[in-house]
Amino acid sequence: MQQRDNENRLSQEYTNSVLLNGTLQTPKWWPYLVSILGFFVVIGFVLFGIQIKYGLGVTGLNRPIYWGLYITTFVFWVGISHAGIMISAILRLTQAEWRRPVTRAAEILTIFSLATALVFPLIHAGRTWRIVYWLIPYDASRGIWPNIRSPLFMDPIAISTYLTGSTLFLFVALLPDLAVLRDRTTGFRKGFYTILALGWRGNPRQWKMQVVGGILLSALMLPIFVSVHSIVSWDFAVTTAVEGWHSTIFAPYFVIGAVHSGVSAVVTMMALMRWGWGWNEFIRPEHFDALARLLTVVATAWLGFTFLELLFALYGLDAPEIALREMQIFQYPWNMLFLTFLLTGYILPVPMWIFKRIRTNIALMFWSSILVNIGMWLERFLIIVPGLARRTPFVFTWEAYSPSWFEWYILFWSFCWVTLLMLIFSRVFPLVPLFEQKESEVFSDDIKIGRATVPTIFREEEE
């Protein structure tokens, strides 16, 4: 097959054949990985059932540490979900060209991590089977609506809105690719894609609607994007009783931290996509380079917020708050976690990204992005648990918290679950948007200015 056309662009047939290699064929490792992950996921569901049967005693929670690993992981997955809109909506509105090959991956990461995050409050709640009172307010016999003042009620609203919006966004972006798949499959799958493709033929009007829809959804999703993690942060920030939580900086601090961890997760995914499906010509080092630049800015802003948060914790000179921070930063075992958090969240990865050589090195980018997410998980843990384990004036309630293996397994389960969902998705839909890839081939070009060859981009003027 011809790889390049006469203008030295990747030819469209070649793009199709390579990018559909995970969808129209099954990669060798796919069935094995899926069955292993499926096994772990099933065990997770069984454990969840056991927890429902016997109660939350199976966790390591106690009084006053009522929230632990489950809520930490919930916040973590909500954070990861900020990747999608950051990459596809914000970069779309700011016309960053390098976003194109990773938009789809970022969006499905958003959807699956959000869906997983939404499961965690259920796992975490004492009586999951009564959750209908909380999430679905239609229960006429009670005659009461859920409490709109509670951030825990705003959470499901924000998250489900975000989930709906992201799914629509993904679907709109999938349409042209669904049509490609419809034309290349037979039998049951053809029927399936035919229904989903909604009669897409690629005429100018359809393209225009698709672009308008994408831009509108991007703009409309932005406020939701910001509000989701802000509301999650208000779960903590509105609580006056917990000194470490009652901080006005929490909303933007959580959002910027979420972007940090979400974009890092996209970097991780990009490396895995290169290795798993061999899409080296489409996910190129310059994409890693651009993402790492973005991450450097985001991470530095995030560090500034972290600094302000700590500064204002000490500013009040209140004894309980200072005691809490002393415990969080200096006392074993928190100090080890705090050190790891600082190292993995900022100090190790970000200076690495200053060098272009590292930014374009796939393996190093992979590992540094993993580091960031370890750090960001620890950040949430270090906000939630020491805040609750604080030394209140009531000495008889002091407790320590050590998560049970049960909670650790559910954490592990969530990773297996998200990966499994993504792998299944990749078997049904292409992970790299074909049309975006082709469009970027057409839109970008190299020109000579003087002696230098410079990459250029075509920008359409909006009427």
Added chain:
Amino acid sequence: MSTNEEHFHWPPSDPKVVKEELISSTKRGGGFIKKSIWVLSLLSILGIVGLLGKLFLESNDQTQWGYIAAILAFILSTASGAPMVAVAPLIAKANWARPISRIAHIIGVVGIVNIIIMIPLLWVLPPLVVEGARRRSIWFEAPNYSPHFWDTLSLIMLAIVGVALLYSSALPDFATIRDNSSGTKKRIAGFLARGFVGSTVQWSTLRMRIGMMSTFYFFTLIFVHTLISIDLSLSMVPGWRDAIYPMAHAMGGIQGGIASVIIVAWIVRKYFGYENYITINQFWALGRLMFAASLMWIYFFYSAFIVFWYGRSMSDTAWLDLLIRGPMMYVFILGMLFSFIFPWWWLIWNKVRNSVNGPFYGAILAILGVFFERVRLYVPAWSVDPSLIHDKWLKVIPKTLFPDIWDILVLVGAVSSVFLIVMIVSRIVPFIGVWEIQQFNLLAKPVKYIKAHGVRVAKPD
């Protein structure tokens, strides 16, 4: 909606014409400019008179100084924020900002105004140790002179970095002026150009220097906002603990910076006839930034507000009493209207943004909003009775303080000195960077692709 002709207002492609047209702004010294420089200097002197009057008459009463601090914060938030309009696109490699980045740099050199207003404030700002006990501040164990010394130092640093940023970005233009003029101007420009001939090495050093200065300016600006906002308002109020406040303050600063760039760009475009250089595209992009800034304002405000409103503890309630429903309630409403509601509802319309006058009016609204915000945040904070400074929370809410004649003089003087400095600097520095436009022409070209009109933009590393 708009014709192609309008869309493709493009700088003249001939480098010679560009050069001639742009340097002409430094040469046009008509009577109007001379007269306005005189008037502005007079007003600026009035401002200094106001400061001196305040200093001699009211220097022992800290509670009267809120408006002076608010004016300092206002100038810091508007003029000093302007270079951000050049810095951010530089980092993002955005080409559209090239025609207005020089204007942003020029407005950024007014740091000296901040320093002048800061001097009398040094006398009235309470020391770290009040009545034998250390008051709450971010200078936990630092020596006694700390807030005064570091605040002044940071303002001086910002002023120097602002000048350095303008100087490095104007260097090639000095060389151009040197080669295209005569007499005193040639000598001054020649001295300033420091032998810049445009060799490859000089250009690459220059690019690096501008990049570094921009980044440095950004960090200094955030740093100064943090210090000034905490030391000159937050730590004057017992129990006001608001971690987002410095960032919200800096955000207001960026909003004000964008607004001042839009206003000056609009005037420059009109007065010097630079319709082909500063086009609708720049206003459109700046309008979008303004829109985003107004949204950011409400986001930061709400992040703080919900925590205090929901928390309901003693200090939380005191915050609401002091800054929202207290002595400055009407100013708060005005600030909310002009910082958020008006610019947001005005600039949300693409038709408004995609015009020259739309963003200009939006900028005027927003700059008023920044002013009201600063008054709301600083005046009540300074009015708090200094004897309460060690309390855990604010127990006595002060009464509304109205500006006196000195405050008004200082405001007039500060604003006119900003314009004065901008006008004086523009006598030697072109309002639009000659080399920026030459590069703009090199890197971007209007093209037609099948049926669509567009621009082909090059993105060099």
Added chain:
Amino acid sequence: MVAEKNRSWGMVIDTDKCNGCSGCVTACQVENNIPLNDQNKFERGRVMSWIRIERYWEGEFPNVKARFIPIMCQHCENAPCEPVCPVYATYHNNEGLNVQVYNRCVGTRYCANGCPYIVRMFNYWEPTWPEEIRNHLNPDVTIRSRGIMEKCSMCMQRIKRGERNAGDQLQDGEIKTACQEACTTGAITFGDLNDPESEVSILAKSDRKYSLMPQLNTNPNVVYLATVDPYKDKNLGEKAKTNEH
């Protein structure tokens, strides 16, 4: 009818009278069907007791004094636990009580995080009792299943019964909470704070009154009376000081 009375049930606890005997804790345990606390519960920090006695040591050796303070739900007028509950399982009723509706609770434990006094208990397991005690459970009080919050109700069942029995002629002191009955020194007083004649509102006007964590502005309905310190207030105190020097 109850609403017209406009009652505000409250409690005054005289810490000067408290000797830390834990009688109230036991009485509460029996009255309110609280599961027994075994060693495992203590080890895992999941002790259930609606009222707890906190002990503090005050002063330097040899003038050390043990101080006791019973802490239970403060029934705050401005309760941080109430607005955060997504299902209105905890809310403020019109008699000044912060009530917990077990049937609504889904167990998010958010209220417990909001509570500055840490008096809310969570049922990590299904409650169990030894066979012999099961027959002694209080029939007036619901047994809470696993996964829900519970806390001091100020003996809601006794309030209701008292109101029902007395009708309109409810006298002050007619309703006694379990902890109040059990308190040997009479440190706990319960009654209507809106009735200016009641014992509890007279005590609540004492000079010694204070409430826990006033900086949080929770406005509790449980008022504490400070300890009278003989070392500080009387000549005895002067003596102790001279001994030190």
